[in-house]
Amino acid sequence: MQPGTMLQYFHWYLPNDGNLWKQIKDEAGHLKEMGFTSIWFPPACKGSVGGFSQGYDIYDLYDLGEFDQKGSVRTKYGTREEYLEAIDAVHAAGMNVIVDIVLNHKAGGDEIEKVKVVKVDPGNRNKVISAPFEIEAYTKFTFPGRQKKYSSFIWDYMCFTGVDYANDLSENGIFRILNGYGDSWEKVIGDEKGNYDYLIYNDIDFRNEAVREELIAWAKWYWYQRNFDGVRLDAVKHITPTFYPEWLKQLREDAGKEIFAVGEYWAPGQLNLLLKYIEVTQGTMSLFDSSLHQNFHNASTLGNKYDMRRILDDTLLKAMPEKAVTVVDNHDTQPLQALEAPVEAWFKAIAYSIILLRAEGYPCVFYPDLYGAHYKDHGKDGKEYEIWLAKVNELEKLLWARNNCAYGMQRDYFDHQNCIGWTREGGENHSGCAVVLTNGDNGNKNMEVGKRYSGKKFIDSLGKNPAEVEINNDGWGNFFAPAGSVSVWIEK
Numbered sequence: 001m002q003p004g005t006m007l008q009y010f011h012w013y014l015p016n017d018g019n020l021w022k023q024i025k026d027e028a029g030h031l032k033e034m035g036f037t038s039i040w041f042p043p044a045c046k047g048s049v050g051g052f053s054q055g056y057d058i059y060d061l062y063d064l065g066e067f068d069q070k071g072s073v074r075t076k077y078g079t080r081e082e083y084l085e086a087i088d089a090v091h092a093a094g095m096n097v098i099v100d101i102v103l104n105h106k107a108g109g110d111e112i113e114k115v116k117v118v119k120v121d122p123g124n125r126n127k128v129i130s131a132p133f134e135i136e137a138y139t140k141f142t143f144p145g146r147q148k149k150y151s152s153f154i155w156d157y158m159c160f161t162g163v164d165y166a167n168d169l170s171e172n173g174i175f176r177i178l179n180g181y182g183d184s185w186e187k188v189i190g191d192e193k194g195n196y197d198y199l200i201y202n203d204i205d206f207r208n209e210a211v212r213e214e215l216i217a218w219a220k221w222y223w224y225q226r227n228f229d230g231v232r233l234d235a236v237k238h239i240t241p242t243f244y245p246e247w248l249k250q251l252r253e254d255a256g257k258e259i260f261a262v263g264e265y266w267a268p269g270q271l272n273l274l275l276k277y278i279e280v281t282q283g284t285m286s287l288f289d290s291s292l293h294q295n296f297h298n299a300s301t302l303g304n305k306y307d308m309r310r311i312l313d314d315t316l317l318k319a320m321p322e323k324a325v326t327v328v329d330n331h332d333t334q335p336l337q338a339l340e341a342p343v344e345a346w347f348k349a350i351a352y353s354i355i356l357l358r359a360e361g362y363p364c365v366f367y368p369d370l371y372g373a374h375y376k377d378h379g380k381d382g383k384e385y386e387i388w389l390a391k392v393n394e395l396e397k398l399l400w401a402r403n404n405c406a407y408g409m410q411r412d413y414f415d416h417q418n419c420i421g422w423t424r425e426g427g428e429n430h431s432g433c434a435v436v437l438t439n440g441d442n443g444n445k446n447m448e449v450g451k452r453y454s455g456k457k458f459i460d461s462l463g464k465n466p467a468e469v470e471i472n473n474d475g476w477g478n479f480f481a482p483a484g485s486v487s488v489w490i491e492k
Contacts, residue, residue: 048108109138
């Protein structure tokens with residue numbers, strides 16, 4: 001059985017025009033035709049800057065573009081009604097809806113509270129660099145625009161482990177709140193920055209039972225809005241790993257079905273942390289394969305110096321494929337973003353062939369790779385840059401090949417530093433394919449596709465090779481790929 005194919009239907013720099021939900025509604029049928037089975041929506045809840053927020057600066061979980069808060073009724077992507085209509089359209093087209101959930105922090109507090117804190121070293125959050133003192137911080141969330149509709153829960157400093165701004169001092173920093181729930185940060189996997197519980201804004205304290213109960217109640221409310229099929233969980237490396245197994249168990253029981261979950265634990269080159277997180281969270285969620293993405297990034301920047309035989313080494317895709325959601329890029333890795341590590345344009349078709357045409361993993365396509373993107377922003381050096389992201393011309397053909405030819409037994413030929421390949425033999429109702437890719441000169445690979453194809457001819461479905469390949473009596477053929485590219489050979 002062919003695993004699904006996800007589309008991340010947004011990127012960081014979409015226009016603030018409130019049209020995304022309408023766009024998804026209009027495009028749903030076409031996306032299904034292209035072969036997608038799931039659409040990953042951006043965060044739908046109101047952020048701290050209202051209609052200008054990408055949704056990761058979460059303000060009110062219950063405001064899906066319904067209330068006049070933070071300067072707008074709609075979110076960046078549209079109104080609550082438009083959001084629900086988009087979900088209906090995706091479901092009507094026969095696809096699943098993946099919603100983006102941000103529970104690590106809250107931003108844009110409504111009222112100032114006096115809070116007792118200690119200041120910590122940003123490079124080592126376990127190192128306290130001040131005596132306890134009092135600051136004023138926006139830690140109270142009353143949501144006056146919503147007026148307690150859906151929930152009367154009030155967030156205050158007891159709900160948070162730390163903040164990054166002292167309002168009375170006009171001072172930025174990392175201030176750990178002394179709220180009585182512990183004398184340290186919450187325990188997380190890994191020791192990055194000493195303890196990476198704190199990420200940004202007002203960091204939620206999951207040791208507070210009332211907080212956990214409210215977030216579980218909200219999840220039930222959210223699911224009943226339109227019965228989504230899966231969740232993308234933001235910033236899970238910064239959240240105590242004991243929370244999500246509890247939260248997901250309750251959500252799945254309330255929904256009466258196995259809600260799919262994928263967590264963002266971004267740890268490039270640190271497969272051990274991904275595996276540890278899956279273990280500690282009892283296999284309750286998949287993870288994005290940040291290790292594979294790092295391999296793609298490195299390969300694209302090194303060119304023919306990269307050993308393609310190693311492209312799957314130390315990846316979740318190889319170690320635990322059933323828990324791997326694979327990406328070529330996303331909204332955090334795109335140019336000028338926080339985890340900037342883009343895959344160079346020349347390598348993207350190669351990378352997509354790996355995640356789309358192999359048997360393992362759950363691939364996720366990135367919006368700019370399907371549609372292109374253009375934006376301006378400032379880099380870490382303070383200078384403004386104009387970015388053009390071209391769509392991957394081969395992508396739609398690769399999606400077609402995934403849905404029509406990427407089936408059956410897989411044979412690997414990872415036996416050359418620059419040129420590798422594999423074949424899929426096909427199944428009862430699908431033919432197979434042969435994939436050859438090279439990061440160097442023109443390449444070729446003698447590979448077995450199976451005796452069922454003896455005497456048959458194969459053509460390059462990407463149109464990069466005009467020649468045909470005839471399969472011999474033993475089921476083998478010699479397949480080609482042009483320099484720095486990929487070819488996908490299918491039965492003529």
